[in-house]
Amino acid sequence: MDDEACYRAVSSRDARLDGVFYTAVRTTGIYCRPSCPALTPKRQNVTFYPTAAAAQSAGFRACRRCRPDASPGSPEWNVRADLVGRAMRLIADGVVDREGVAGLAARLGYSERHLGRELTAELGAGPLALARSQRAHTARILLQTTELTASEIAFAAGFSSIRQFNETVREVYGQTPTELRERRNRRAPAASAAVPLRLAHREPYEAGPIFDFLELRAVPGVEEVVRRADGRRTYRRALALPTGPGVVEVDEPAAPKGWLDCRLELTELRDLTTAVQRTRALFDLDADPDAVARVLGADEGLGALVRRRPGLRSPGHVDPHELAVRAVLGQQVSVAAARTLAARLAVRYGKPLAAPSGGLTTLFPSAAALADADPADLAMPAARQRALRGLCAALADGTVTLDPGVDREQAAAELLALPGIGPWTVGYIRMRALADPDVFLPTDIGVRHGLAACGAPPEAAERWRPWRSYAVHHLWANNAPAPRSI
Structure with missing residues (x-):
């Protein structure tokens, strides 16, 4: 978008572009999201930035009214397969906090200097500034939702010192940590074991189908869907995080409100950023439904399905290795049979939680x-046993890499080189484990039935790029047989 288009979006307070760009006002020193309810600034007083980190690096602090740092992430990162897109996905997963810029560069296969140059040229901020912006957001959440001390929050958010924590919070929010804490939600429990969050997303959001999808595939002991007294559902699952296990629970909303209510129980609070990002990927919260609808809704065959479910999402996953294993377990069997086998393997090879949490008792088994x-x-044919064990060995020794910053084409080639791993399995893994928005599964029985029901030929899928993953979910939802994999 050029600057004039950005200003028109700000003038109309277009919430669909929250997270796509940020508006910085030179006369106030504040940056906002496009939908900020404040008086629209004059055109000559504003500058636009692609990221919150770029605005912060330029000396602007976050608006206290619209909280631009808490807006949905840019949907561009999941679409892009280039260095910048891959880097942003890894930074969001907390790689810089855990491994530093050197670790990020090593994962991407570039030098630190080249990586910094590319990110700064494209986003207006280098990897440290992008990670710093993310730390500040995490710190604000902890200050306003927990009773942790400031020093505990500083290190949990990823800061290396109390001084760095204090300086960053003052610079980003124009307030001290103590002042931010005074603005917290007084209605929240004073001493809760869980961190309550609101996971923002763009409307429309079809929550019902995504909860249906997850409920159908929930592996007992690892996942569960609890029905509440008001009829809504809460999805819960155990998380394997970098420094210890955790539990996430997400509520099905009663009505559209722009966010999902979430609670996280963590062994180590430093895993908060990673847990949030993986939960967002699971529920596909950074998607741009308007961009998807513009392409798919214009298609003669698919348009009616898109208009019926305008905010349908493509669920991701919290653990790429787990999803890859489950894709193989689901080959040529029903979802129920695959779920039963996955539950047995979890009991036999999974790591038990220190204490059960409701129906959650164990982490899904590691690839190793x-x-x-x-x-x-x-309990499967010998050929599929070999495929499963070969896949797990390749994941365990690094022959196949499925982290958030992997090159998707390279990962697909590595998977296809394994015995028993075919195009359907690779496509399903790309769609969910790697959050690829442009996967089509032409041999899938549900897709074929969906195509027949809406009168679209298979070759029509070429018109649906780069959103074919969403087209697949529309076809599955169109009274088609359920997809076979979990």
Whole structure:
């Protein structure tokens, strides 16, 4: 978008562009999201930035009214397969906090200097500034929702010192940590074991279908869907995080409100950023439904389905290795059968939680644990047993990489080179484990039935780029047989 288009969006307070760009006002020193309800500034007084970090690096602080740092992430990162898109996905997953810029550059296969140059040229901020912006957001959440001390919050958010924490919070928010804490929600419990969050997204958002999708595939002991007294559902699951296990629960909203209510129980609060990002990926909260609808809704065959469900999402996953294993378990069997087998493997090879949390008792088994699984525990044909164990061995030794910053084409080639891993399995893994928005599954029985029901030929899928993953979910939802994989 050019500056004039950005200003028109600000003038109309277009919430669809929250997170796509940020508006900085030179006369006030504040930056806002496009939908900020404040008086629209004069055109000559504003500058536009692609990221909150770029605005902060330029000396602007976050608006206290619209909280631009809490807006949905840019949907561009999931679409882009280039260096910048891959880097942003890794930064969001907390790689810079855990491994530093050197670790980020090593994962991407570039030098630190080249990576910094590319990010600064494209986003107006380098990897440290982008990670710093993310830390500040995490710190604000903890200050306003927990009773942790400031020093605990500083290190949980990823800061290396109390001084760095204090300086960053003052610079980004124009307030001290103590002043931010005074603005917290007084209605929240004073001493809750869970961190309450609001996970923002762009409307429209079809929450019902995504909860249906997850409920159908919930592996007992690892996941559960609880029905509440008001009829709504809460999705809960155990998380394997970098420094310890955690539990996430997300509520189905009663009505559209622009966010999902979430609670996180963590062994180590430093995993908060990673847990949030993985939950957002699971519920596809950074998607741009308007961009999807413009392409798919214009298609003669698919348009009616899109208008029926304008905010349908493409669920991701919290653990790429787990999803890859479950894709193989689901080959040529029903979802119920695959879920039953996954539950048995979880009991046999998963790591038990220190204490059960409702119906959650264990983490899904690691790839390394399943690589050496006893064939007697794998109730499947010998060929699929070999495929599963070969996949797990490749994931465990790094032959196949499925982290958020991986090159999707390279990962697909590595998977296809494994025995028993075919195009359908690779496509499903790309769609969910790698959050690829442009995957089509032409051989899937549900897709074929969906195409027939809406009168669209298979070749029509070429017109649906780059949103074919969303087209697949529309076809699955169109009274088609449920997809077979979990």
